[in-house]
Amino acid sequence: MNEVFMEKKSSEVVRGIRLSSTKKWIAASLAGVLWIMPVIGSEGMMLFGQGSAPIAAAATAPFKVSKLGEEVITSGAIMMKYKYTTTRSGASASGLADVIRVDLNNPYVSLDVMTGKGGNLTTRQSTGGMAKETGAVAAVNGDYFNTGGEGAPIGGQVSGGVLVSTPSQLDGMYAFAVTKDRKPIIDEYSFEGMVTAPDGAQFEISGINKGAYSPEGGSSTYSHANAMYIYTDVWTALDRPKNSSTTPTEVLVENGVVTQISENAALPTAVPKGAYILRAHGLAARYVTAHLTVGQPVTSVYSLKSKTTQQSLDPANLQTMIGGHTILVNNGKAATFSRSTSSIGGYRARTALGYSQDGRYVYIIATEKNGNSSGMSLTELQSFMTNIGVWKGLNLDGGGSTTMVDRPLGETSTTLTFNTEYGTEQRSIVNGLGVYTNAPQGEVKGIKISGSSALLVGQKATYSLKGYDTYYNPIDVAAGNPTWVSSGGSATVSAGEVTAVKPGTVTLTAKSGAASASTTVTVLGGEDLSSMSVGTATAPLTTGTTVSVPVTAATKSGTTINVPDSALKWEFVGFKGAVKDGKLTVNAVDAGVTTGYAIARYDGFSAVVVLSTAAATTWEDFEKVSYPIDFTTNVPAVQGTATIVDGTAERVGSKVLSLSYDMTAGSGKMYAYAQLNGTSGKTVPALATSMSVDVMGDMSLNWLRAEFVDNSGATAYVDLAKIIDWNGWKNINIDLSGSGIKFPATLKRLYVVNVEEGQDERAKTGTVAVDNIKFTMPSLSSDAGLPKGTASMSIGSKAMTVNGTKKAIDVAPIVKDGSTYVPIRYVLDAFGGSATWDQVNKKIMVLRGAKALDLTVNKKEYLLNGKRQSAEVAPIILQGRTLVPLRLVSEQLGLTVKWEQKTKTVTIES
Template sequence: MRLHKKLGIGALVCALSLQVFAFAPSVSLAADSKLTISSEEIITSGALVKKYVWSTTRNKTTVTANASVIEVDLTNPNVKLDAMSGSGSEFTKKATVLEMTKNSGAVAGINGDFYNTQAEGVPIGPQITEGEILSTTSNLSGMYAFGITKDNVPVVDQFTFTGSLKAADGASFPLKGVNTTYYYDDNKVFSHQDAIYMYTSAWTQNNRSNDGTTKPTEVLVQNGIITKIAVNGVIPMVAPEDGYILRASGKGTDYVVQHLKEGDPLISNYEMKAKDAWKQYDVNNFKMMIGGSTLLVDEGKAMSYFTRDIGGIDGYRYRSRTAIGYSKNLKTAYLITVDNSGSSKGVNMVELQQIMVQAGVWRGMVLDGGGSTQMVARPLGEFDSKLVNKVENNYQRKVANGVGVYTLAPQGEVKGLTLKGQDELFIGETSSYQMKGYDEYYNPIASFDGIVMNWSSSAALGTFEGNAFTATKSGKTKLTAKSGKGSATIDVDVIGRDQISAMKINAGDISLSEGQSYKLPIMVTTKSGITREVPPQLISWELQGIGGEIGKDGVLRVTNLSGSQSAQLIARYDGYSTILTMPIGQEQLWYDLDTTGVKTTASKYPAEVVSAVNTDASTGNKNLKITYDFTLGTGTKAAYADFNDKYGAPITGEPQYIKVKVQGDESMNWLRAEFSDAAGKTHMVDLTQNINWKGWQQLTANLTDYNMKYPITIKKIYVVSPEQGQDERALKGEVRFDDVTFVYKGKLPSLPYSKVKLTVNKKTGILNNKSITLEQAPIITSGNTMIPIRFVTEALGGTVKWDEKERKVTILRGDKLIELWIGKTDIVVNGDRVTAEVAPRIANDMTLVPLRIISEKLGWKVGWEPVGQVITLE
């Protein structure tokens, strides 16, 4: 059988157990387990993706897992399945499934076979791509493979390999496999011991399964003639297109030494066939094949045993899973993934069996799972595939191979049009919309260039400029694009104040420091549950307590702390406000050489680097100079200023930032500080990744980004030139540093204490034991006590503002910001919308507000004496 000229399959898969024999499932399945479809979408003619939710009971608790199934109609001439390789035609190079589909032109796909993580990352089982054998079977029991025959009939079965070599003197020797990675068989015997394997040009590595267990002998054969023999050695090249390289060991080497000579012909024959001799598959003409592990489903039922031990593939735990199978009528192939990510709790092998059965699988097997599980598909009208499932740890692993779905359809007539763009906008936000289309075969239309689109909005909520819509009012609208080919619409929700349930400033738990900048994203949650960041240019800001500005980029730049203990940052969007009160950081100078410091010495990496540290007082202010020469040596190079002879200096408390004054040398090198924490973990803190200046600058690093466990120790500050991009940096130079300061979290100031006593329907009251007179007495409305907000707020150390146009009252006290509107029960407290039982009202030109909700939100303690209807606030 001929081999594919270029083998392209890179895979990183969970380690495969090499134990065999059948094991009965030892885990039970809940009787109420159910697979429920939630959505489906066509990928291309003959293929669609369905989304399911699997629900079951574990330990008396209901859990769910998200499953995705690609169904492929094997009778449809416009679609095909094939095995994908890792990177284009490179069989021995790993890739993510998304990369595989892009490189091979597939419109959808899943990850494929298992592989030995200790070997080259090549699939354990067989692979046939485009009718060409890329690798042959292993000699492991219970391993199944999925294939498609020349007649497009799906097969899930076990396959075996037979082959032989015949020398010029007539001596023969078994050929054990083609492009096969090493493994240990079921008897713990090294697969390549006393054997000969063939490697073609598809195997694009010089290393042909050498792990040191056996000593290889290699033979180069070109056009059927032996051209080179390396006894107990390797031939340092990839096999040529017109030949192959044999890898022999033990008895295989004896055969080479005794029977093969350079210049002699050599005949090779081999084939893959069904392990069951009664099954006469024409494997030579299979369209595709991919290996897997245990058989899971047969005749539409879960197997009562596993054909291979599933312990080695984590089969009894709840993980992400991948499987493949076909329908009873042999007309549909199923590509299946189940997620273990977020609220989706993954499945074990027994649950996977039930999902496969309920999805329609008649016969099917498991593929590699866990961190390897990936499914991608091309959305309708799109050209690029996207990840369908949610991968474990939010990481798309590079895997050995995959199963791809390919469209064979010609270009057809336009069938449908869609609009793509944002369906939620903020007032003032602009979004561009694109027309997408698909033809009668559900493949994307290549281009809409030159087509004039007429745009309209069902409600006057914005304006168009070309295909860009700018929202000007809140509400819901339907955008429509029309052309000579038809029309398409998209529903758009313009979010305004009335749609917001919460608005927050996401700054993290930090303290402010003079001269620093802080990103302040504003997150809005709507009443419908959607959460989005508001474009920063749409936010208006008010700063109190500090000097600085917040630009259109949403970054606060602190210029002056004004002696304050805290700053109030108020953000407003469409009349909806929120507040963030931030403490001012407390700075402690740790190292300046004039008044304080620790013993500092030089070290370097690697040994060829030249470095020194010296105290420099030439400018009248002592500082530390690091001199370095990175001319010699290879790899990453560094010159260190070590504190306390590499033992480091302990830092008190829990600092949030480190500040260092640095004189740069325009070298483009990096400057770092090294810390160790209480857990013994080392942290490399970047002060800058580009020393591109001369003169002095202050650098700051946020230590909270590194998740250190306090207390911490600073070990060194150093100049480093990472290996990558080294040719762009200076090899020699000197950098000075001074005034190493740590910034600690500040404390918010305590609010002034006041005590107020009021009586319903009386204008007289008591403030801090002094008699007072109110312009408006407290009253009771609909069972709720209403109080004059201006007097009470100011009496307790707050401020009140009135907006006549909006008929809105704004209350600010400490870290509390409350907004309320006359006649409306909705109240906004620190960005959260709450509802009062009664609305604020005006009496005698005074604003009265419901006592209970306002007092609770401002943090007051409220007392009520029914006899006499006396109110106390403190």
């Protein structure tokens, strides 16, 4: 080893420690946590895939990869999107992967590690946040870290050519680096160091800026026992680290001179700028007491060495380095895993790094796990990497941390490349790998129009013009006074503001100087929609009620659109009301009305809010529970309780159901149930369209669900929260309208799930509580009071018998093409409801209870509560009267129809 004096850093050294560039050192990086544990005298241990037992990795199922497209991010970096298909357990599976390819031959692009907030360890920040802070044009999450620790990488890290953190003593952990002469490296590294006192006495340095963990292959199972570590000003936490020892001795070194020694206690301060702290335990602390003195110099030497070649690499020759986990690809083929992968198995979102055989290209890889993609196993990831040209590659930290951001062409900031496992939420992490550009400003190369590709009639939307230069970096084109024109007549445009006028297609064209761009915008009419719904399907029919009524539409092509207020016309039946800024207000209820309707109309399409006098019913508030509530689980080792307790915080003075669980001794997919009323559950008596529950979260990132058994005996599982990512109380509303539950049903249990995949990311202990479970059951009120009975009509007869009483009707039922048609008004007179006739559009809207039915003359398609459906027959006009298909209308309204062939009589029952 060669001597390096720990002196004050020059201005070019931003963070960490720079090693002498005149010596040959090894740049090391280890990623992936194994056992994270304190030294002797501390509490708690965290398991992460211990052991280095190799596992042969080779995907046996066919694995097909196809490129969907690519887009330039900046000069030297492109984003490529792939689709993959394979077979799992005999079934077909597919997904998406995103790859940023960086050309190291391009002098304008570079890679570097982003760190927390302000470039500091122990601060944590999202990938997108770090990219924004550092000016990265693309980025991916980085190294493994102990989620219960301060926030430092497990592997080594070099940022901006500065050594920030050293590798942990763990087997089979690989790292990725790029040298200053722009050569990629993937290797496994170790660290060696020595501190020397003025009297010549020496003591080994175990690492720089490390959290507490359990080393492998050494004499101690505790990282900080009898050890000395260096902490620089990049380590901002006061704990260096927490749970490392109860009796540390710390030495503050400034400008290479000892300025403070604190025996048997940590220094009560963060590391000053430009200084470092030697933290010593046990034998190391005795060395400090015996050989170091305030006012005297101290020197340190250390090196990083390749475990595979035993060759040294000077970290001063590195631009960047980041830790990972197992090696995945070597020499263009799937490699044997370098350590156990049992804790990171399953089909997950994943990240990886690799480079091409000639060393020119670096591949930053992220596989998606969301509604559009099924995730990948590690062996599938290996197949994917070899398919796209990776020669050597390693695994980064995936799972719920998987996040990729990139800057779309012409934009000035990065956005999420795809939704994470938790939607648009990004996990706070320790570090990430960023892509940077130093290209000068070039000439305008192109422009593009940014804005929605679909609008609704009456909608106004602003479109922006983005420009990019010859280096594909954003350039301001506003100074060119761009001009806008539209063609097609379906929309008008003025200075980038587009107003949709009528259904059809319009081409928007913008020009700035010599550059021009066009985009196609489709103005959707009612015929283009498959459904339209209001976010609040039911509401109380009470004067003063105000509810949010966001309207969304699904197109026939499968896309979802938020319908703006400007595109809607509202009408109200049974009450006086108004909708403003997306909120419905009931101003007055008509006399005698128990069910009202707020109807949102858009170009012949409609969606309905059903208001009733008792729409929301408190089902359980746990104040007077008369049935047993028990804790159960699927794994005997899981412990817990489910009890009614006194509420806390805003629930003081009330009772709540508390579910506590401890899954630390269990394994696999684990459940903690709060079981209601033994195995019987508690009844939900009528059709419920939504459910509301107050939940006290525990920030465990676990899954919260409810289990129902419906009237047919089928079990239905309802997600209350896919991820418990909050503390304290929160109200949750769940739409049950598409659940398929046949009511009446029973709610059997509420429970917490810790799924097997990615268990290192979620807490295995915690407590959640629930209160105020409510169900919206429109049928209890909106369908209550509807007339019951029997009505009959005969073909060709202008008479109708209702509950034994015969009455005249002015139009006789007819049979046409095998279907019976009747005047709908007489059916509604007998069984309740109302009908309105739109003479212009030849439409009938029928309202009965919780049902809203839209019919169009001579059209087989109809709308039921905002969803487009198809029938075999359509309404007709005969002798100036509108007749509707009896069976279709009656059954959609909840009535039963019987046909007597001999007498040609139709009987309707309710």
